[in-house]
Each structure stands twice: as structure tokens, then as C-alpha cells.
Amino acid sequence: MNPRVITQPLTGNPLAAAVISGSAPESWYEKIPKGSESWRERLDTVRSDANDDWLAKLSSAFDATGRAKERLDASGGGRGVVVTTGQQPGLFGGPVYTLSKALSVLALADALQRSTGIPVAPVFWAATDDTDFKEASSTVVGTVGGAQLLRMDHLEPLGRTMASMPLGDIAAQLEALTRAAGSTIDTTPLELLEQFYTPQHTVGSAYVAFLRGLFEPLGIAVIDASHPATRAAARPLLADALTKAAEIATRISERNREIEQAGMATQVQDVAGLSLVFSSASGGRKRVPIKAAAKQSITDDMGPNVLLRPVVERAILPTATYIGGPAEIAYFAQVTPIADALGVARPGIVPRWSCMIIEPHVDKILEKLYLLPEDLRDPHEVETRMARARVPKAILEELDVTRSVLDERLDALSSAVDEAQAGIGAAVTGGLRANLTRRLDRFERRLIAGAKKKHADIMTEIGTARGSLYPFGKHQERALNFVPLLARYGPALRDEMLEEASRHAMRLVGASPVAEARQEAVSMRGRS
Numbered sequence: 001m002n003p004r005v006i007t008q009p010l011t012g013n014p015l016a017a018a019v020i021s022g023s024a025p026e027s028w029y030e031k032i033p034k035g036s037e038s039w040r041e042r043l044d045t046v047r048s049d050a051n052d053d054w055l056a057k058l059s060s061a062f063d064a065t066g067r068a069k070e071r072l073d074a075s076g077g078g079r080g081v082v083v084t085t086g087q088q089p090g091l092f093g094g095p096v097y098t099l100s101k102a103l104s105v106l107a108l109a110d111a112l113q114r115s116t117g118i119p120v121a122p123v124f125w126a127a128t129d130d131t132d133f134k135e136a137s138s139t140v141v142g143t144v145g146g147a148q149l150l151r152m153d154h155l156e157p158l159g160r161t162m163a164s165m166p167l168g169d170i171a172a173q174l175e176a177l178t179r180a181a182g183s184t185i186d187t188t189p190l191e192l193l194e195q196f197y198t199p200q201h202t203v204g205s206a207y208v209a210f211l212r213g214l215f216e217p218l219g220i221a222v223i224d225a226s227h228p229a230t231r232a233a234a235r236p237l238l239a240d241a242l243t244k245a246a247e248i249a250t251r252i253s254e255r256n257r258e259i260e261q262a263g264m265a266t267q268v269q270d271v272a273g274l275s276l277v278f279s280s281a282s283g284g285r286k287r288v289p290i291k292a293a294a295k296q297s298i299t300d301d302m303g304p305n306v307l308l309r310p311v312v313e314r315a316i317l318p319t320a321t322y323i324g325g326p327a328e329i330a331y332f333a334q335v336t337p338i339a340d341a342l343g344v345a346r347p348g349i350v351p352r353w354s355c356m357i358i359e360p361h362v363d364k365i366l367e368k369l370y371l372l373p374e375d376l377r378d379p380h381e382v383e384t385r386m387a388r389a390r391v392p393k394a395i396l397e398e399l400d401v402t403r404s405v406l407d408e409r410l411d412a413l414s415s416a417v418d419e420a421q422a423g424i425g426a427a428v429t430g431g432l433r434a435n436l437t438r439r440l441d442r443f444e445r446r447l448i449a450g451a452k453k454k455h456a457d458i459m460t461e462i463g464t465a466r467g468s469l470y471p472f473g474k475h476q477e478r479a480l481n482f483v484p485l486l487a488r489y490g491p492a493l494r495d496e497m498l499e500e501a502s503r504h505a506m507r508l509v510g511a512s513p514v515a516e517a518r519q520e521a522v523s524m525r526g527r528s
Contacts, residue, residue, distance in 0.1 A: 001360040005496045010354045012326020015264045019329050020351050028333040030348035035510040040116040043081050043320050050318035052078040061227035068216040071121040080119030081318040083109050088130035089162045089207035091139040099482040103498050104323050104352040106220050107505035115509050128163040128204030128226040129303045131285045136162050136203050139481040140471045141180035146463040147471030159284035163204035163226035186490035189483045233316040235298050238277050240342050245275035245293035251337035267330035276308040311339045314347035321348040353504040365465045376466040379473050383462055387451035
């Protein structure tokens with residue numbers, strides 16, 4: 001049996017929600033086209049503005065092969081465009097949303113290409129220049145009874161980019177992930193991990209190599225943000241960002257005030273006195289101070305911060321749009337004034353597809369216990385409810401009676417004290433009431449704990465389901481590693497996810513399923 005793939009609303013902070021609903025101020029974002037004609041105009045504008053040699057300059061940073069290279073080549077030389085998504089490195093590929101993002105960008109590229117007739121290549125931007133080791137060093141797998149956190153230690157001081165952070169020996173963590181995968185029908189993802197997650201790699205290079213092995217056969221190219229070719233292409237814009245650092249800071253502050261005045265919070269906090277350009281010259285990664293920015297020479301170790309990165313990406317690639325999650329959608333409101341200050345094209349963003357994967361054994365647990373997936377969001381509520389339901393009814397009824405009688409007698413005692421001591425009954429008996437109530441509550445908790453122990457099999461099932469859907473209280477997509485899922489269910493799971501992502505893409509493009517089917521038929525006849 002295959003798992004169920006359920007498309008879910010992309011939830012997040014109020015700013016992202018406002019953008020998705022269409023209520024955010026239009027001036028904060030690049031306008032997103034609606035309908036095939038509007039998208040065709042957008043794609044024509046993007047490819048006419050791009051340098052025809054962008055692919056030649058970045059070819060080594062892609063190092064693409066197979067179908068991914070074919071799609072890049074088709075879009076090169078001014079013939080087409082790209083759509084992008086991206087993520088900083090995550091251990092063993094990261095959580096499910098790494099895969100969700102990749103399939104989202106593939107589906108959108110396919111939908112735009114079918115709808116407009118213009119070549120569109122899907123691109124995954126691997127942000128190996130990121131320094132967040134905490135994010136990159138751990139992942140979560142589902143096990144019987146719950147979730148297991150896999151974590152690696154850093155071998156060099158923190159602050160280094162993931163492209164330069166040694167991976168070290170993580171054979172034990174890989175063994176744990178493989179064990180969690182259990183019985184598999186597709187060993188390819190696990191074999192790729194074994195091939196690339198070795199001491200010879202860095203955190204960043206292992207991530208890039210693994211994603212390329214997994215995504216390139218689908219036609220998705222992976223670009224390494226730390227590659228010398230990527231850095232070289234970004235140098236002119238980084239130089240401008242240093243020269244105009246003060247103006248950019250002013251514009252960002254103005255936009256931040258607009259966001260706050262609208263009653264929303266900024267996604268990326270402003271740091272006064274610092275430019276948006278990082279330097280790694282001292283080994284760590286630090287932002288160049290604005291006071292020194294104008295006189296700072298661009299060096300090969302420099303790169304953009306999170307707000308400047310989308311502007312750089314749009315400048316060096318013919319990017320029709322970026323496809324991102326709630327946090328990315330939120331901070332893109334802070335990105336547009338940067339592009340305006342630099343006099344370059346604004347990057348656009350559309351929401352990615354979001355999902356929950358419910359495996360057959362988890363589905364059986366939900367059905368057996370009459371649970372919905374969202375019931376497992378709370379880390380303890382279901383277990384307590386199930387255990388309480390298994391405490392003998394007579395005991396619970398007697399507890400309720402005891403509480404009722406206790407309240408009644410304590411009220412009578414309080415009244416008696418009032419009569420005898422001039423209205424101080426509640427004050428005198430309040431501590432007694434609280435003490436006795438706590439003792440009754442503690443007694444009930446012991447009964448429930450006993451029921452949990454007695455019905456350990458049910459508690460294990462609940463833990464198993466929660467470990468799959470809400471591991472450690474987080475949504476599956478944001479925590480659970482996707483590799484065991486792909487290994488257990490193979491291409492069938494990926495294809496089902498892509499089908500759901502394609503429906504989302506068609507809604508973004510504004511094309512009807514009928515129109516898409518007709519265009520696909522025409523394309524198929526042309527290929528044959």
C-alpha cells in the first residue's frame with residue numbers, strides 16, 4: 001500500500017498569510033502574473049533582460065547532467081527562463097519540505113512551459129554559504145513509539161559556512177536513519193547518502209552532491225551558492241550593495257516601519273550599522289559595517305545575506321519567480337526596496353506546495369483510535385484522553401462526586417467561619433481548598449499514569465503516529481527526514497507528490513486542467 005499525500009494550506013505568520021490571501025500592499029512585492037498570457041509576458045520580459053551567457057558563466061556551479069542539463073541548455077542563450085527554489089543544507093537532505101520545494105519548482109516549471117511554450121528550467125539553489133550549523137547538523141526520523149533526533153557535532157568553530165564545515169564521520173547517524181527506513185523498495189536514496197555523506201565531504205558539498213543525485217534525473221538542476229562561478233557572477237551586485245549600503249539601510253528601515261505600522265512583524269530583524277554583504281576573510285562570517293562598506297574591495301570570500309540573496313539570484317539567473325515557504329514570503333516584503341535601491345529587477349515569489357504524508361500503518365492507527373492527524377499536534381493530550389477513557393467509569397464518577405461534595409462542604413465551612421469571624425471564611429479556607437483539590441488532581445493523574453502503563457501498546461501506537469505526523473511537536477514537513485519515506489515507497493510516492501504539486505502549480509499559473517491537458521497532448525505530439 002502507498003501512503004496518502006494530503007495537500008495542506010501553507011500556514012505561517014500574518015505577513016505571509018496576507019500575501020497568500022492577496023491583502024498585502026502591492027508595493028511590497030513584485031506583481032505575480034495570472035493566466036497564460038500574463039505569464040508569457042513575464043517570461044518574455046525576464047529572458048529579454050537576461051545576459052545570454054548566464055548559463056556559460058554558471059555552468060560549473062550547476063555541474064548538471066542528464067535531464068537537468070537538457071532543461072538548462074534549452075533555457076540558455078536567451079531562449080528561456082528558470083524558476084527557482086532553495087534551502088540551506090540539512091543533514092541527510094533535510095526534512096520533507098526539501099522534497100516538497102523541489103517538486104513544487106519542477107511542477108511550476110512544467111506548468112509554465114506547457115502554458116507559454118517557452119522553455120523553463122527548474123533550479124534548486126543550495127545555500128551552502130549559510131552558517132547555521134544548528135539547522136544543518138540534525139534531522140528527525142520516525143520510529144516505533146515516537147521520533148528520533150539524529151545530530152552531528154561540529155569539527156571546526158561555529159560561524160563557518162557549511163561549504164567549509166567538515167562533515168566528519170557520521171556513519172552511526174546514517175546507520176540509524178537506514179534502520180528507521182526499515183523495509184525498502186527503492187535503495188537509491190540510501191545509496192546516495194552512503195556515497196556522499198563521508199568524511200571527505202563538507203556539510204555543504206555532501207548536501208549538494210546528494211541533491212544532484214536525487215533531483216537531476218527528474219530534470220531539476222542544483223546550483224551551489226558557494227561555488228566560485230556563483231560568487232564571480234554575484235560580484236558586480238555585491239560591489240553595488242557595498243557602495244549603496246547606507247541608502248539600502250534607509251530603504252529597509254522605511255519598509256520595516258511600513259510593515260510594523262500595518263500591525264505585522266518583520267521576518268528579518270534590522271541590524272543597525274551593518275551592510276547586507278558578508279565577509280569570511282577572518283574565518284567566521286561577518287557583515288561588513290556600513291561605515292567601511294564604500295571603501296571595501298570585493299573579495300572572493302564575500303556573499304549576500306538572506307535579504308540580498310534573492311536580488312543576487314534574480315540578477316545572475318533569468319528567474320521568472322522564486323517558489324518559497326511562509327518565512328520566505330514574509331521576508332520578500334523587505335527584499336523589494338533593496339532591488340529598487342540597486343536599480344535591478346525585483347525578484348518575485350509564489351507560495352510553494354505544502355503536504356502531509358500519511359503512511360498506511362499510521363492511517364490504521366488513526367482509524368483504530370478515531371483520531372484526526374491534527375489531534376496529534378499537542379504532545380500529550382491524546383495519550384491522556386485515551387488513558388482516562390480506560391480508567392474504570394465508576395472510579396471517575398466517584399472522583400466527580402468527591403469533588404462536588406468537597407466543594408459543597410468547604411463552602412459550608414467558609415460560611416460558618418464568616419459568621420464566627422466577621423467575613424474571613426474564604427481567606428481562611430482558601431488554602432485548605434487548594435491543598436485538597438491538588439491532592440485529588442494528583443490522585444487522578446496517578447490513575448491515568450497507571451492506565452497508560454497498563455495500555456502501553458496503545459500509547460506506543462499513538463507515539464508512532466505522532467512521530468510520523470508531528471515529531472517533537474513540529475509539523476511533519478518541517479522536521480521529518482524524507483529519505484526513509486522515499487526508500488519505503490519509491491517512485492510511487494514521489495509521483496503522487498508531484499501530481500499534487502502539479503495541481504497547485506496549475507492554480508498558480510491560472511490554467512485550467514483541461515487547458516493543461518490539451519497543451520500536454522500538443523507537446524507530446526511535438527516530441528513524438
